[in-house]
Every structure is written in C-alpha cells, then in structure tokens.
Amino acid sequence: MTTRVGVVTFPGSLDDRDAARAVKLAGAEPVALWHGDKDLRQVDAVILPGGFSYGDYLRCGAIARFSPVMETIIDQAGAGLPVLGICNGFQVLCESHLLPGALTRNDHLHFICRDQRLRVENVDTAWTGDYAAGQEITIPLKNGEGGYVADERTLDELEAEGRVVFRYLDVNPNGSRRDIAGITNAAGNVVGLMPHPEHAVEALTGPTTDGLGFFTSVLKKLVA
C-alpha cells in the first residue's frame, strides 16, 4: 500500500505544490488537504507548507491555527501523527503550541531569500532519519519572520533534550536565538523549520538535493 502524505492548503499557501512534488519524488502519494475540512482523508503524515496563510494578518500562522483542519491535526499529532511544518508551517506549529516558542520579524527587518547551510543535529525524528548526525545541508531560506525566540528555560530544555534539530551555519540569517533553524516536540513526530527542504529535491533545479531526505525519512519511518 502506498504511503499517503497530506499537504494542507490554507488561503495564501504558496509552497503546497512543491511539497506535494517532493512527496511524490520520495515515493509516497501526496494528498491535498483543505484548511476548511476537518477530515484528514486517512493520511499517514501531514505537511504544513510555506506561504502566507490568511495573508499573514495578525501574526504569521495566528489565524491558520484556528482553522478546522488544524483542530484535527493538533489532535492527531498528540497521538503520534508525523507532522512537518516548513516556514509558514513552522509558524503555524508554534502558534498551535505543538512546538514551543515563536517566530518573530527577522532582526534586520528585511525579507531574506538565500541558500542556507544548516547542520542536522537530531536524526531521531520522523523527518530526519535519512540524514547522518551532524550532516551539513544547504537548502533555500525565504521569509520575513524567521527569528526563533523562546524564554531561556525553554531554550535550555530544547538543548538538553536534543530537540534542536537544525542549526544555522556560516551566518545567523535572522537573529534566531542560539542559531536555531528548526526544532521537534518531545516525541519526535512534530518537526518545524524555517528553511525549505521541498525546494531542494531535484538536481535540475538545484540548489542541491539535500531536502529530499525529509520526505524519504518519513516514508521509511511509516513502513518500518
């Protein structure tokens, strides 16, 4: 049976198509999920894609958090459903309290778009099993509100529990505390990051194929 990976579309989502394409390239079946539907159509995992859900009004992800589809996702994530939030999806996960902390305006106050080097620091999550511990990858980063913040106690807890999954290398592009690019929940099924793995899955378009591992990782995890 093929593994079904749902990709949510909110009004203002931008990268849902690329996420679905990455799922397909990895060998799974992408399933379109609509923000207004509570039904997850029996998917085995869910991706919250990048973009500008509900126009980024209030704060990025603050309205999406209350959408019908998120009600079910919040519920199912608690029961172990693998969920990946990319960029705006990471913002939605923090707003939903599935992940701690928040994403704030980049410290330089500009939108940033660059190929970003990262270190994969936790390979025990549902989405990173295909990477080597400490592996360095380069994938695109593009956002206006990518500064990861949390109180010191939460940051210490994340570090102590190995829940910092990705850290920025070379430069900190947005003022994120402790160079954090992505984190996981304690169970390892929910992962969020600002850079975009779904934009680095094909040699033809580049910049690398370093992002494909996210999508193959979850597939292996689900059939294991």
Ligand SMILES: NC(=O)CC[C@H](N)C(=O)O
């Ligand atoms: N690429 C994206 O997902 C953009 C995320 C978000 N809306 C921001 O500008 O920060």
